[in-house]
Amino acid sequence: MQIEMRGINKAFGGNPVLRDAGFVLADGEIHALMGENGAGKSTLMKILTGVYTRDAGTVIVDGQEVVYKNPQEAEKAGIVFIHQELNVLFDLTVEENMFLGKEIHNRFGVCDKRAMRAEVRRILDVLGVKIDPGQKMDALSIGQQQMIEIAKALMVDAKVIIMDEPTAALTASETEVLFEVVKSLRKKGVSIVYISHRMEEIFELCDRITILRDGQYIGTRNIAETNMAEVVKMMIGREIGERYPERNVKLGDVVFEVKNLNCPGVFSDVNFSVRAGEVLGVAGLMGAGRTEIMQSIFGNMPHVTGQIFMDGKEIHNKNPWDAMANGIGFITEDRKVEGLMLEESIMKNISVANLNKISSGGVLNAKAERDMVRKGIQDLSIRCTGPLHVCNNLSGGNQQKVVFAKWIFTDPRVLILDEPTRGVDIGAKKEIYSIINDLAAKGVAIIMVSSELPEVLGMSDRVMVVHEGHIGGFIDKEKANQENIMILATGGQLDG
Amino acid sequence: MDKKQIMNKVQDLGALIALILLVIVISIISPQFRTVDNFLSLVRQSSINGFIAFGMTCVILTGGIDLSVGSVLALTTAFCAAFIKGGMPVALAMLLALIIGTLFGVVSGTLVTKGRLQPFIATLITMTVFRGLTMIFMDGKPISGLGSSFLLKFFGKGSLFGIPFPVILFILIFALFMFVLEKTTFGRRIYATGSNAVSAKLAGVNIDRTKLIAYAISGCMAALSGLILLSRLASAQPTLGEGYELDAIASVALGGTSMNGGRGRIWGTFVGVLIIAVLNNGLNILGVSSYYQSVVKGIVILIAVLSDRKR
Numbered sequence: 123m124q125i126e127m128r129g130i131n132k133a134f135g136g137n138p139v140l141r142d143a144g145f146v147l148a149d150g151e152i153h154a155l156m157g158e159n160g161a162g163k164s165t166l167m168k169i170l171t172g173v174y175t176r177d178a179g180t181v182i183v184d185g186q187e188v189v190y191k192n193p194q195e196a197e198k199a200g201i202v203f204i205h206q207e208l209n210v211l212f213d214l215t216v217e218e219n220m221f222l223g224k225e226i227h228n229r230f231g232v233c234d235k236r237a238m239r240a241e242v243r244r245i246l247d248v249l250g251v252k253i254d255p256g257q258k259m260d261a262l263s264i265g266q267q268q269m270i271e272i273a274k275a276l277m278v279d280a281k282v283i284i285m286d287e288p289t290a291a292l293t294a295s296e297t298e299v300l301f302e303v304v305k306s307l308r309k310k311g312v313s314i315v316y317i318s319h320r321m322e323e324i325f326e327l328c329d330r331i332t333i334l335r336d337g338q339y340i341g342t343r344n345i346a347e348t349n350m351a352e353v354v355k356m357m358i359g360r361e362i363g364e365r366y367p368e369r370n371v372k373l374g375d376v377v378f379e380v381k382n383l384n385c386p387g388v389f390s391d392v393n394f395s396v397r398a399g400e401v402l403g404v405a406g407l408m409g410a411g412r413t414e415i416m417q418s419i420f421g422n423m424p425h426v427t428g429q430i431f432m433d434g435k436e437i438h439n440k441n442p443w444d445a446m447a448n449g450i451g452f453i454t455e456d457r458k459v460e461g462l463m464l465e466e467s468i469m470k471n472i473s474v475a476n477l478n479k480i481s482s483g484g485v486l487n488a489k490a491e492r493d494m495v496r497k498g499i500q501d502l503s504i505r506c507t508g509p510l511h512v513c514n515n516l517s518g519g520n521q522q523k524v525v526f527a528k529w530i531f532t533d534p535r536v537l538i539l540d541e542p543t544r545g546v547d548i549g550a551k552k553e554i555y556s557i558i559n560d561l562a563a564k565g566v567a568i569i570m571v572s573s574e575l576p577e578v579l580g581m582s583d584r585v586m587v588v589h590e591g592h593i594g595g596f597i598d599k600e601k602a603n604q605e606n607i608m609i610l611a612t613g614g615q616l617d618g
Numbered sequence: 619m620d621k622k623q624i625m626n627k628v629q630d631l632g633a634l635i636a637l638i639l640l641v642i643v644i645s646i647i648s649p650q651f652r653t654v655d656n657f658l659s660l661v662r663q664s665s666i667n668g669f670i671a672f673g674m675t676c677v678i679l680t681g682g683i684d685l686s687v688g689s690v691l692a693l694t695t696a697f698c699a700a701f702i703k704g705g706m707p708v709a710l711a712m713l714l715a716l717i718i719g720t721l722f723g724v725v726s727g728t729l730v731t732k733g734r735l736q737p738f739i740a741t742l743i744t745m746t747v748f749r750g751l752t753m754i755f756m757d758g759k760p761i762s763g764l765g766s767s768f769l770l771k772f773f774g775k776g777s778l779f780g781i782p783f784p785v786i787l788f789i790l791i792f793a794l795f796m797f798v799l800e801k802t803t804f805g806r807r808i809y810a811t812g813s814n815a816v817s818a819k820l821a822g823v824n825i826d827r828t829k830l831i832a833y834a835i836s837g838c839m840a841a842l843s844g845l846i847l848l849s850r851l852a853s854a855q856p857t858l859g860e861g862y863e864l865d866a867i868a869s870v871a872l873g874g875t876s877m878n879g880g881r882g883r884i885w886g887t888f889v890g891v892l893i894i895a896v897l898n899n900g901l902n903i904l905g906v907s908s909y910y911q912s913v914v915k916g917i918v919i920l921i922a923v924l925s926d927r928k929r
Contacts, residue, residue, distance in 0.1 A: 422820065443822040452820060460820050463813040465880065474810045475821035477803040484802050528821065 123184055123200060123281040123313060124149055125170070130179035132165055132337075139165050144179065144339045145332040147282065152304060152314045154324040154345075157334035157357055158575065163317050166334065167284050171196040171203045200281035204271045206290060212260035217242050219259055220274050245273045249303055265296030272303060283307070284315040289323060290409050301327055319407045321350050321612045333357055350614075351605065358575060358604040366580030367552065369559040373583065374398030377567045378536045380419060383428035388414045389591035392428070396536065396567040401558065403582025404571040405607050411591040412571045413455055416538045420452040421445045432535065446475070451534030453525050455541045455571070461525045462513050469495045469509040472528045479531065498527030502557060519550025526557055537561060539570045543577060555581060575604045589613050633872055633889045633922060640893065644900035651903050658782055664895030665788035666843045668888070670862055671869040672795045673839030675887045676832040678870050679799075681812040681879025682737035684833060686726050687840040687866060689748035691859035694719040695844035696752050699761040699854035708767040716841045722748060723837020727830035745863070753856050762853030774849025784846050791842075795884045808832060812879025868915070869894050872922045893918065
């Protein structure tokens with residue numbers, strides 16, 4: 123099956139995600155789709171498979187222009203999307219999962235188990251994997267679950283299979299099995315669209331590669347005729363501009379240090395330190411373990427070993443309130459679930475982390491509370507109708523400013539920011555950068571996890587790169603650029 | 619105020635308006651209903667459900683539920699009656715009953731927090747076990763012959779300045795809950811825990827401890843209700859308090875507290891308790907059979923909860 127997508131535009135709520143995006147898929151090839159987080163890879167594939175409708179552009183399949191209204195139509199045509207979050211029902215068996223909604227049954231609606239069992243066996247044989255069809259889905263490893271997803275695709279006679287980060291949760295040996303299966307599919311004439319961040323895998327597995335950046339089509343290369351450096355350049359070649367306000371802070375002593383932090387199966391041997399007034403950027407691919415490391419430091423992860431030091435003295439953060447008492451603040455990645463009580467007022471959200479500050483003997487001081495919240499609203503220019511404004515009705519940027527206000531009043535020595543500008547518009551981003559700079563100027567040590575490389579480069583004094591649960595390396599501001607961060611983030615080494 | 623705000627206010631006060639309408643309607647129909655004596659006795663009766671409902675409000679605000687209150691009430695009154703019969707000073711026996719009730723609440727709370735059981739299941743377990751323990755402890759028979767202690771009699775039957783003591787206690791406890799939930803850090807933690815436990819924990823709220831204390835309060839309030847009943851009945855009964863959790867939950871729901879936690883006001887529960895009491899009392903006076911009473915109560919709760927959902 124040949125697919126051509128051209129001039130695809132898509133905007134969500136006035137925010138353009140795809141601008142003139144597209145790609146061309148040939149028969150029986152493994153085609154990599156690459157780009158930074160938010161470049162539009164998944165969105166483009168969701169438009170192809172009818173999950174989203176396009177605002178503009180054409181999709182041509184085998185010479186015919188098509189519009190699939192929903193994923194079922196695309197599936198009927200032979201295009202199957204295997205999402206990163208696998209679409210399986212854990213309490214059902216392998217067989218029940220594969221036949222979900224397409225059970226073989228007689229005219230009385232009674233399922234023909236024998237026929238289904240035979241069909242499952244046949245497909246699993248084609249894939250060459252040994253899985254018992256009667257097993258519960260949650261008894262399978264993630265790699266096996268993925269095989270079942272591929273098996274489902276074969277069941278509907280897929281000619282194109284789209285895989286979104288298929289190896290993100292796989293072990294090395296599971297990845298090998300997956301590659302074998304993918305290659306055997308290619309031999310049978312099935313085309314694979316392979317979305318991944320992992321450069322090595324793409325160079326091992328794929329025939330061609332298409333790169334998207336900021337929702338735009340950048341180019342397509344034969345793997346044999348390109349190299350990692352060129353691909354990285356195509357992925358990130360963007361002007362940083364003056365988006366990042368100037369910061370002139372003299373760095374102080376080391377305030378915060380982490381030694382030999384380990385969490386089995388998640389990350390290991392994490393060592394780093396931050397100085398007063400320093401912004402330590404933390405880069406890495408999604409799923410590299412950055413968030414988990416930060417959650418551990420904040421006492422919100424089980425089974426963590428290692429040492430944490432504040433001003434050279436060891437501290438123990440068994441839970442978030444210990445961490446707060448020890449001078450750590452944490453602005454989490456997911457503002458809507460972890461950061462805010464969306465249904466509550468700005469006041470209650472700011473207060474909840476500062477209850478001791480606005481009370482004596484457990485009794486709240488209404489005036490102190492109001493004054494604190496008013497000051498927060500004013501200092502961070504939160505645009506709202508007042509302290510009682512419910513957070514749900516605020517813009518993303520203003521919500522994030524509420525979260526900042528909440529943490530600033532806890533007077534942290536170390537403030538951890540996890541994706542501080544996610545879902546925030548450009549104007550508010552700049553305001554948040556200024557807030558971060560002000561905090562640094564006051565001597566707060568800042569650890570900023572971000573998946574936006576330009577942001578990491580624009581804001582950090584030093585960049586720590588995390589790769590698959592390990593520290594890939596540190597790069598000073600002067601030497602940091604997108605290329606060397608991406609090399610460390612994908613498991614490469616820097617020369618010298 | 620625009621129309622929407624007015625509508626919201628009306629809905630906020632919906633339970634109160636319903637209560638006033640109920641009182642007016644029943645008063646018009648029945649001369650016996652509209653006497654001061656009847657009102658005082660109505661509120662006195664409602665206090666028993668009231669204490670339990672206040673404790674229940676705390677638990678529900680954290681996103682939980684406490685089905686064990688009726689059983690806690692029975693077991694603590696059984697202990698209290700046995701203590702008194704065994705010669706323990708009445709004041710001490712009553713104090714012990716409150717402490718034991720609190721500890722029973724801690725048991726439920728521990729199952730929820732440390733045991734990671736769903737609150738419904740955890741308190742279903744404690745409800746069953748405590749009821750069984752009551753039966754075992756009392757051998758299925760009532761304990762009576764508790765002597766003629768002034769304190770014990772006064773608790774349920776006494777009056778100050780013509781107002782029944784349970785009514786005074788009801789209003790004092792209401793004020794206390796209002797203060798704790800609205801004006802203290804603990805109250806904020808209760809709301810935060812129910813509103814978004816993940817976010818609350820990451821903001822430094824010890825959500826497990828908050829929940830545990832909520833269940834402890836609920837247990838203590840159930841025991842307090844038991845003491846009023848013990849005083850009024852002058853005996854402890856093994857089946858005492860059966861089904862009380864339902865009236866309490868109904869009162870909380872009538873008062874507009876969200877069963878998902880995080881939203882609700884204690885005065886709403888106060889009004890909810892009075893609505894249940896007015897219904898019970900009024901329908902009795904009107905001579906409605908208890909079979910129909912249940913149906914009417916159910917319908918009133920349905921209307922209240924539906925009108926609450928519209929916002």
